Ligand code: HEM
């Protein structure tokens with residue numbers, strides 16, 4: 163009975179595809195590029211939107227770094243851009259907070275969640291599992307357009323008179339709940355919450371689609387143990403998303419009620435100008451619990467796809483099978499699971515029960531184990547490989563470097579006692595910018611360099627890629643390494659200026675140094691921007707499999723049409739990492755090559771499988 | 777058979793699977809809210825009120841509606857679409873009266889001077905949990921309406937009753953969700 167159903171269903175989907183292909187020729191501009199249901203187009207939409215947001219988020223950090231590095235400088239020249247936010251040549255202090263908040267929000271959610279997962283999950287899942295499209299093209303399209311509406315709301319909030327949300331990307335109440343607390347907690351915060359609520363819907367639609375596609379639409383032979391690690395990473399990321407984003411929704415919902423409907427979930431006994439507010443009985447700590455229950459998994463939502471991309475690129479360009487394929491899957495599963503039970507390490511200094519604190523400390527430190535497994539596996543894959551230094555490969559290696567140096571400081575922060583000193587200082591900023599910000603951004607860039615030929619049929623310029631890599635790699639260390647010292651010296655994050663404190667005067671020039679490095683590094687990204695847009699139109703034409711890679715997307719036409727493969731979908735006969743297999747004619751064997759065609763390189767157990775194939 | 781492009785290892789229909797994931801995310805919303813309820817309650821300064829008696833009635837109604845939905849499903853499976861359509865209408869009406877009873881529960885609380893806003897969060901949580909559930913009931917009713925339309929206009933055949941099946945799954949889920957909330961509120965109000 164069950165099998166009958168499946169056949170009926172598959173016949174069904176097949177019909178649909180035929181219909182699609184007919185429509186394809188008549189599709190107008192709008193159906194093809196705007197309200198498209200093709201996963202490849204949607205991926206590009208996410209990519210371009212993500213790059214747009216990265217430009218805005220990056221410019222914001224340049225502005226607030228100017229303030230931090232050169233507190234006495236005259237910023238009058240920014241007036242044409244920022245208008246009233248520049249007063250007497252100085253940045254408005256509240257606007258400084260708005261910039262920091264928006265930088266964090268944009269980078270974490272709009273660039274590294276939507277831009278990274280949205281682009282690569284959409285682009286690679288159907289192509290690498292061997293499906294014609296996502297399980298539901300329509301929901302996929304909705305996912306992008308919800309993201310678009312959410313982007314528009316957030317973008318509008320940048321231009322309103324009271325300024326965008328300013329309470330930090332973590333929007334702790336009561337600061338974020340009371341418009342009296344800061345001007346950004348007025349309309350700006352309302353827009354922030356509306357935008358994020360819609361963002362959550364978009365993210366859920368996306369994740370549900372990714373999971374469904376990976377489970378249900380794999381081509382024949384694509385078992386779970388033959389899935390590329392990219393797909394495993396996207397799969398687990400989507401699971402984290404489905405489980406954690408709804409919790410952020412709850413947190414935001416209660417905050418909306420507190421702000422606009424007079425409830426007291428998070429607010430209690432607050433006096434403003436001697437006047438008591440009516441709110442009684444709320445708990446601000448409750449918000450932190452709800453927020454970090456998403457917030458910590460969120461950092462892995464950002465990182466896991468980057469790690470998946472890296473696995474694929476490092477293996478391809480080392481011309482070696484990935485070291486410890488199953489250990490990689492296991493450690494990603496471990497990280498997924500653990501990421502849900504460590505959230506309170508962000509709350510060590512909220513006065514939580516010290517015993518509870520030590521439980522969370524223990525759990526937090528355990529995360530170091532699967533993380534280290536991954537790091538070692540990358541290094542052992544590189545070890546004695548025939549390394550091809552493509553730009554994508556360099557960015558992947560850069561990711562591994564950032565992941566290690568940022569992860570080490572995580573272990574220090576994870577100690578509840580040490581965290582008393584380090585919490586809310588630049589040490590934390592250094593930690594997460596290396597391990598999350600820079601590592602994930604490098605994963606994103608690596609992915610763009612590697613799959614650009616598949617997306618646009620052309621190559622990115624390599625020389626520009628190398629320049630881009632070295633400026634970014636060195637620049638990022640110059641920016642974030644010194645921040646550890648500043649943090650240990652006790653500089654709190656989110657301060658507008660340190661000039662009024664005698665104790666902090668000694669580090670003034672270090673801050674200046676960081677700012678110069680940051681602005682240089684950010685400018686280097688323009689090289690990439692140029693390379694990207696130039697190469698879309700004028701880049702060198704790509705071949706079908708430019709990196710001699712094994713996965714299925716390289717069996718599709720150079721620019722795949724709607725439906726991805728002309729003719730039948732390829733079947734899969736082996737795992738994706740048959741690089742430099744002893745005895746093989748070439749140093750790679752694609753996943754769709756049957757074992758029976760490669761008797762010279764089959765391993766003993768594969769010989770039996772080869773017989774079964776016939 | 778030659779056109780097969782799905783591994784036979786996964787016997788699940790993709791749409792049904794997606795529905796379950798959707799349900800998981802709703803479960804997470806309510807799980808987080810009820811945990812928030814417990815965490816906040818443990819801190820003290822919490823009001824106690826009588827559970828509105830209307831909730832017993834509404835719980836009874838929603839169980840009935842699940843039964844009628846199941847009736848619709850069974851009828852559709854037997855190719856008896858007129859009956860299925862009627863059963864869906866019955867479910868719709870029961871769903872509406874469930875919503876009405878929930879509203880009565882709110883006014884009972886208001887009579888007890890337990891309010892949503894400008895009040896202790898103990899009461900506000902009651903309104904949030906029931907209100908958010910009611911919101912999902914509304915989406916469920918819309919789903920029922922669409923399904924009823926399709927059943928009535930012969931858009932569904934006995935081979936392809938997945939629409940009815942999924943609608944039933946969602947409706948049963950909303951019922952189970954309510955029973956969970958009811959037991960929860962019964963224990964911790
Ligand atoms: C060995 C593994 C890790 C450990 C033990 C660890 C531990 C910690 C701890 C204890 C904090 C809180 C510091 C404080 O606020 O006082 C923290 C902050 C943070 N970590 Fe990690 N971390 C690890 C890996 C990661 C990874 C892999 C990411 C991201 C991909 C990440 C992203 C962040 C972020 C974004 C924050 C700061 C959030 C904020 O306050 O704005 N961490 N980490």
Ligand SMILES: [Cu+2]
Nearest residue numbers: 458505507508
């Ligand atoms: Cu964390």
